[in-house]
Amino acid sequence: MKPFLTLLLLLPLTACTVRLAAPEEPIVINLNVKIEHEIRVKVEKDLDNLFEQNDELF
Template identity: 65%
Template sequence: MKYIGFLFIVLTGLAACTPTVQVAAPKEPITINLNVKIEHEIYVKVDKALDNVISESSDLF
């Protein structure tokens, strides 16, 4: 009988120490500041023969 009481005390002590996980929404909104500078350059190389066709018949476009 002594062991049952001791076991009961130990088990309730262990049950009281179990960690809890809480998920809650933040009180303030999340802000993300992005200071991004995007630069791009597009290079178009046209073949000389294609350039001649376009310049000769300019009514294509």
């Protein structure tokens, strides 16, 4: 019984430790995808309007 109790008392000492550290490089968020998507949607809407107004184009 005593070895079991000793094991239970020593078990928390072997647990993982939490380490917090600041990153060495700054965090970069790239938003180019969203901007390109917005431009593409606007151009497609403009083209749709142009094709609706001028049926003879295509």
